[in-house]
Amino acid sequence: MGGELLEQVQQQQAQSTQAEPAPRRELKPPAATSVRLEEGAVVASATPAAQSGPAHVLEPTRYDAVLLSGFGGPEGQDDVIPFLRNVTRGRGIPDERLEEVSHHYRHFGGVSPINDQNRALLEAMRGAFAAAGLDLPIYWGNRNWAPYLDEALEQAAADGVRTMLAIPTSAYSSYSSCRQYREDWADALEATGLQDTIRIDKVRQFFDHPGFVQPFIEGVEAAVAEARGAGHADDAIEVLFATHSIPTADAERSGAPDLFAWGEGGGYAGQHRAVATYVMQQVAPDIAWQLVYQSRSGPPTQPWLEPDVNDAIEGLEGRTAVLIVPLGFVSDHMEVMWDLDEEALETAEQQGLWARRTPTPGTHPAYVGALVDLVQERLEGRPVEQRGSVTDLGPWFDTCRPGCCENPRLGFKPAIAGVQP
Numbered sequence: 421m422g423g424e425l426l427e428q429v430q431q432q433q434a435q436s437t438q439a440e441p442a443p444r445r446e447l448k449p450p451a452a453t454s455v456r457l458e459e460g461a462v463v464a465s466a467t468p469a470a471q472s473g474p475a476h477v478l479e480p481t482r483y484d485a486v487l488l489s490g491f492g493g494p495e496g497q498d499d500v501i502p503f504l505r506n507v508t509r510g511r512g513i514p515d516e517r518l519e520e521v522s523h524h525y526r527h528f529g530g531v532s533p534i535n536d537q538n539r540a541l542l543e544a545m546r547g548a549f550a551a552a553g554l555d556l557p558i559y560w561g562n563r564n565w566a567p568y569l570d571e572a573l574e575q576a577a578a579d580g581v582r583t584m585l586a587i588p589t590s591a592y593s594s595y596s597s598c599r600q601y602r603e604d605w606a607d608a609l610e611a612t613g614l615q616d617t618i619r620i621d622k623v624r625q626f627f628d629h630p631g632f633v634q635p636f637i638e639g640v641e642a643a644v645a646e647a648r649g650a651g652h653a654d655d656a657i658e659v660l661f662a663t664h665s666i667p668t669a670d671a672e673r674s675g676a677p678d679l680f681a682w683g684e685g686g687g688y689a690g691q692h693r694a695v696a697t698y699v700m701q702q703v704a705p706d707i708a709w710q711l712v713y714q715s716r717s718g719p720p721t722q723p724w725l726e727p728d729v730n731d732a733i734e735g736l737e738g739r740t741a742v743l744i745v746p747l748g749f750v751s752d753h754m755e756v757m758w759d760l761d762e763e764a765l766e767t768a769e770q771q772g773l774w775a776r777r778t779p780t781p782g783t784h785p786a787y788v789g790a791l792v793d794l795v796q797e798r799l800e801g802r803p804v805e806q807r808g809s810v811t812d813l814g815p816w817f818d819t820c821r822p823g824c825c826e827n828p829r830l831g832f833k834p835a836i837a838g839v840q841p
């Protein structure tokens with residue numbers, strides 16, 4: 421890592437660990453200009469995660485290693501179909517959808533950029549760990565493609581690792597973005613026979629960690645400035661925060677629905693709305709925004725979260741500029757590269773709209789610093805009120821509650837890193 425980057429990481433690190441905790445902002449309903457936002461769009465948190473004590477680990481914990489856990493993606497034409505079979509095992513995704521998605525990969529030589537992005541993240545994390553004096557090895561294992569979780573766990577065990585703190589490359593609560601990682605860790609421990617050898621805990625879902633949110637704030641700031649510079653008045657600009665659609669049934673069960681009054685789309689949508697609200701308050705409180713969804717799959721009869729980003733763009737009225745913010749994603753993987761950069765920007769062009777897609781966190785020093793901070797808070801057993809969290813919803817649980825984000829559609833599967841029922 422170059423000295424300059426290292427210095428940035430160190431600075432970020434110093435900020436995220438020594439600075440005053442980020443001031444907690446009150447979540448206010450978006451300004452009246454925020455059109456087409458559903459009723460109750462800003463969630464009222466009945467019981468902030470911060471108040472539910474047992475879900476946070478408040479004693480220092482020793483870990484032998486960190487496990488960075490990605491989605492995985494194909495790295496050549498021959499990988500595409502086996503990868504898609506891995507992803508969709510037992511999910512009832514129609515063949516036409518798989519065919520369609522395979523073309524997205526084929527278009528880029530059968531290579532998803534996601535593995536290289538995780539290699540870069542790993543490298544940045546190692547530099548940031550060293551800079552922070554954290555002497556912990558980081559293992560990398562994916563859910564759906566090599567390097568697989570099994571290999572990472574076998575290597576870790578061979579190296580003498582007995583306790584790991586896992587970081588999923590996924591910030592929000594839902595079956596696909598949290599529980600499924602926990603199930604796959606349990607599965608990999610079982611498959612490798614390491615269930616009594618290695619213990620895996622996970623960091624909290626980090627949607628509202630200031631270091632995760634910072635790159636989005638900067639991206640929206642820059643895009644708003646550019647739009648204004650291109651002559652678009654604030655009331656002619658609309659910001660679309662885009663995230664992966666999921667089945668509405670999964671959404672309703674996400675994010676501790678017994679503790680929070682989430683409204684439509686459950687905790688998954690509620691967490692996104694809270695972060696989007698915060699970003700807009702920081703950057704441009706008067707510019708209209710909405711939460712939109714992308715990359716839907718599943719049978720057409722199954723309801724998924726809507727509106728689709730393309731429908732939302734086509735439905736814009738009285739706007740001349742649209743900014744698309746990939747709020748649900750940590751890097752520019754296929755969902756961003758295809759569904760946003762190819763399709764959504766094309767839709768915008770067809771509508772005659774000036775459009776920009778803002779960056780994902782990637783290896784932004786603030787995001788890398790957030791991952792370091794998430795590890796440090798667990799090593800320290802840091803008090804909840806001192807943890808980084810820009811919304812009233814967090815800091816989210818260290819230990820998922822019984823039944824958290826379970827998916828009855830797919831049947832019960834054991835998961836680790838949760839409170840056992």
Ligand SMILES: CC1=C(CCC(=O)O)c2cc3nc(cc4[nH]c(cc5[nH]c(cc1n2)c(C)c5CCC(=O)O)c(CCC(=O)O)c4C)C(CCC(=O)O)=C3C
Pocket residue numbers: 491492493494504507508511513517518521532533534589590591594596597664665666667715716717718748753754755
């Ligand atoms: C919430 C969420 C995230 C964000 C959280 C996270 O990052 O984990 C995410 C990320 C990703 N999804 C990805 C790829 C795919 N997701 C699929 C299918 C699905 N995703 C779902 C949800 C999510 N997905 C769901 C509910 C399905 C239906 C089937 C199922 O319940 O599993 C399919 C099958 C075909 C299709 O249906 O499109 C593919 C190929 C890639 C890799 C991209 C690359 O290669 O660069 C990444 C990062």
Ligand SMILES: [Fe+2]
Pocket residue numbers: 664
């Ligand atoms: Fe996906």
